[in-house]
Amino acid sequence: MAETVKVAEVRPDAVVFADGTTRPSALTIWSAGFAAPELVAASGLRTDDLGRLLTDETLTSVDDHRLVAADDSAAPSGQPLRMSCQVAGPLGAQAADTLLSRIAGTEPPVLDVGLVGSCVSLGRHAAVRQFARKDDTAQNFHVGGRLGATYKELTCELGVLKIRREARKPGSLRWVKGRRQVTGPVTAAAPATPTRTASPGR
């Protein structure tokens, strides 16, 4: 097993590492990671190592309270959630709520998202659905094969349904909540908003 080593080339029957070592491979699975848009890092605002905007728990930039980040571009409290559609939906709603609160002059809600697991398709007829605790640690339970593929398909359809419903009825999106363990200090730029509590609809 080789970890944190750089791959320089993938051949049909082998993987070549940056130091020139070649290892035979009957099957190579290339799992690419996600990245934040370069716009955030180019703005000069503070970001995390992956270029996500550093925000407080309302997704407001720690450098400028007029800027709110959403989804894969946000690093709330420097402890971002896993880049995924599962997180992007609730974070998009959170960002909208924060903007509406700013406009209304009310206190924005803080982030409250729990995860339920992850699902990986293996072709059209198989998938692995790994269940997780709300803090994204894996549970000792998964569903695989065709049942996993059905689960994945339903998840995708549900995602589209949720987007359509939110477009028809703003503010209708619901998601799994979960206590977020923030260990570092939350240092947002102080917004000039009065502290009246309200829950604006999106």
Ligand SMILES: Cc1cc2nc3c(=O)[nH]c(=O)nc-3n(C[C@H](O)[C@H](O)[C@H](O)COP(=O)(O)OP(=O)(O)OC[C@H]3O[C@@H](n4cnc5c(N)ncnc54)[C@H](O)[C@@H]3O)c2cc1C
């Ligand atoms: C191949 C692939 C498979 C994936 N599979 C899964 C999965 O199975 N499950 C899962 O949970 N997640 C999956 N993801 C991740 C998921 O799609 C992302 O985490 C999610 O879409 C992030 O949402 P977002 O709103 O941050 O970004 P996006 O959905 O990428 O939306 C960003 C939008 O901003 C636009 N944009 C970018 N720069 C600018 C600019 N300068 N000006 C104007 N517009 C701009 C882009 O065109 C885009 O429309 C997958 C991603 C990929 C690439």
